[in-house]
Amino acid sequence: MLNFFRTRTATAKDDLLSGLTVALALVPEAIAFAFVAGVSPIIGLYSAFFIGLITAAFGGRPGMISGATGAMAVVIVALVATQGVEYLFPTVVLCGIIQVLIGAARLGKLIRLVPHPVMLGFVNGLAIVIFTAQFGSFQAFDRANSQLTYLSGTPLVVMLLLIGLTMGIIWLLPKFTKAIPSSLAAILTVTFLSLAINQWTQTDAQSDENMVATVGDMLTTQARAKAAAQKNVAAIDSEAPAGASLEVTMVAMAQAEIAPSDAALGDAGAADTSSVNVDDGQGEVSASISGGLPRLFFLEYDAIPPMNFKTLWIIFPFAITLAGVGLIESLMTLTLIDEITETRGRGNRECIGQGAANIVCGMFGGMGGCAMIGQSLINVNSGGRGRLSGITAAVCLLMFILFLSPLIEKIPMAALVGVMFMVVIGTFEWASLKMFRRMPLSDVIVMLLVAGYTVVMHDLATAVILGVIVSALVFAWKHAANLGADITINEFGSKIYQLHGPLFFASVSSFKDLFDPASDPDDVVIDFYYTRVYDQSGLEAISGLTEKYDSLGKRLHLTHLSAECRQLLDRAGDFVEVNVSEDPQYHLATDRLA
Structure with missing residues (x-):
């Protein structure tokens, strides 16, 4: 700025x-x-x-x-x-x-x-x-x-x-x-x-017309425009078929670019009539911002x-x-x-x-x-x-x-x-005009989307919500491809998958593609030291992978699960059945994560 x-x-x-x-x-x-x-x-x-x-x-x-x-x-x-x-x-x-x-x-x-x-x-x-x-x-x-x-x-x-x-x-x-x-x-x-x-x-x-419009002139102008719109509405409404009053009123108001108001206000009280008074049907209107205590x-x-x-x-x-x-x-x-x-x-x-x-x-x-x-x-x-x-x-x-x-x-x-x-x-x-070439394309699109929606719809709240949703989807899409694994074989002959990146709904497909249960040895370790399980989709992916290894008579171990991951696994109840055994290298305790 x-x-x-x-x-x-x-x-x-x-x-x-x-x-x-x-x-x-x-x-x-x-x-x-x-x-x-x-x-x-x-x-x-x-x-x-x-x-x-x-x-x-x-x-x-x-x-x-x-x-x-x-x-x-x-x-x-x-x-x-x-x-x-x-x-x-x-x-x-x-x-x-x-x-x-x-x-x-x-x-x-x-x-x-x-x-x-x-x-x-x-x-x-x-x-x-x-x-x-x-x-x-x-x-x-x-x-x-x-x-x-x-x-x-x-x-x-x-x-x-x-x-x-x-x-x-x-x-x-x-x-x-x-x-x-x-x-x-x-x-x-x-x-x-x-x-x-x-x-x-x-x-x-x-x-008596002012060359330079004042606040009082603005109020009078809007009051006159509203009075004229209501007069047009009354004329149209008198010729409209029965049952069409509200629709005709809204259309006429929209054409006059005036919001519906006094038709709903009626004789609501002194507070409503102290500021705008229609004197006659010729558009003569007195207007003021004066009033008493609310x-x-x-x-x-x-x-x-x-x-x-x-x-x-x-x-x-x-x-x-x-x-x-x-x-x-x-x-x-x-x-x-x-x-x-x-x-x-x-x-x-x-x-x-x-x-x-x-x-x-x-x-x-x-x-x-x-x-x-x-x-x-x-x-x-x-x-x-x-x-x-x-x-x-x-x-x-x-x-x-x-x-x-x-x-x-x-x-x-x-x-x-x-x-x-x-x-x-x-x-x-x-400065944002100079940032287009340096910003990621997705961020530029989000910025233009929020600005454009705000200008066209005049709805700031919806524009912000829309921008947050699009940004979240872009974030999920980008991080879905960030899940990978370093694969090694330890001295006990176990195959170790060292995961990197988040495991959540968008990365489930990448997670499944990392493993080959049919070709893996009888003992497989998945190390979560550099990753986290964030949602139910990740739990279901682990559950499905466990079933595949179990059906082939192979053992699957989970190591270095964070407290948050264990909490998610605990909440999963009987949806996840994983065998966790004692391993001198990884210091695992035998327990069922349920």
Whole structure:
């Protein structure tokens, strides 16, 4: 990676300022992911607050930022669309319980099984996903056609110039001073400049439209697009045959590139209507991120699902998926931050912290979440190393919701896009482009597979699992050919097979090809000093070989079996019958391995 993430000692000042920077970047992310999940923006903001606060305080990786994420949102959207938003919150609580149990069982260490090529593919694919995700900020709502369109002409030029200015400040400012995080300085500078530009253009053109789109504009644009999509759905649904409502709705939403939401939300309560209000049917929408303190979901929503086996049957598949996706992304982020900061987080504690955060988040009507790689990198780049940075980000986010929403909504999207572009540059492993000729072909394929799946499917967890499976299969295939034997005859006339390499399912065929029972002498020794038996397939291979020698009236001896191998043989019970005799050279004890 480029050296944007310099080694720094943690200080309270750096943590506070980097936390403020992260909070500013969290606002549009939380809003966007809420729209993806099919819930109101205020739910996404509350989720980011709860997840960020609890994981920062009790998680296993200081300096890592958590919040509402797209990985969780794409799982949630199907549940909200089919069952309603009231089923979301017990699902998030159950997800948290599962994560706590995984952490308590100390299964977080399984992240060690992720090979380096998978990690390379993960960070490269993630960088591309973060980059392409910023394209949505280049869209505006075309009232004439009631759809989203990309910027063009002067607004596009101005936005690109402001993005370039943001990136330039982040790059150059640390060369002169580190008293303030460069990302925060860039956001503030570009915000003041955009305010001046918008004021000048509105006065000059007598228009209320902003030349430079702000966070408030983004929220309004998405709300208008959603309102237009719902209007189209209603029109199509009125002409559709009976029984086709849900399918038509999903198709229309997909065509409008808007996730289903308010159709499932209904009149869910004040929290759902405080941020987006459709005034009329002409696309006039008022939008804000303001809201009150979060309340327990069973107090906020009139209709909550009954806590019975039927509800559990509905929510459990979603909960287990959310738990897996959240932990994989969180532990991968933890590993990445460990590498950058040259410190080591605690995976099992992070699992428990993420679980506790999701339990509380679900209880207060949140959509759940996990670690956010982009925001974590912003935090590290800005000097945040301690828990105070994450706590500050969460508290600032709540303050934005309660008191400062009018100010936050004036932050230009160009500034936030510029910050994320710098994150992309710092995240992408540029050295991997030069490693293709030096890396084994199998590792290159794994890296490209993980990166490609991440980019195409936007599913980081599945991409990592797929990469680990392919790497494991490649490893098994390569080691299957590494089993061999040195064959000698000792002074007693016994034929000795000195094995080398692992004996497991993939090497069983090579193991069988080493022996010739018909031509071997009456006494045969298999020496396991340089090998190990790893699984039931290896035991069955030994059992079959023993039967062949026994049927020919020949004796087979096993020597230098490790404790692990003996344990596997003991577990095999009556499946393996091997004669072990006393031999002065090998010091064997007569026993039946059963």
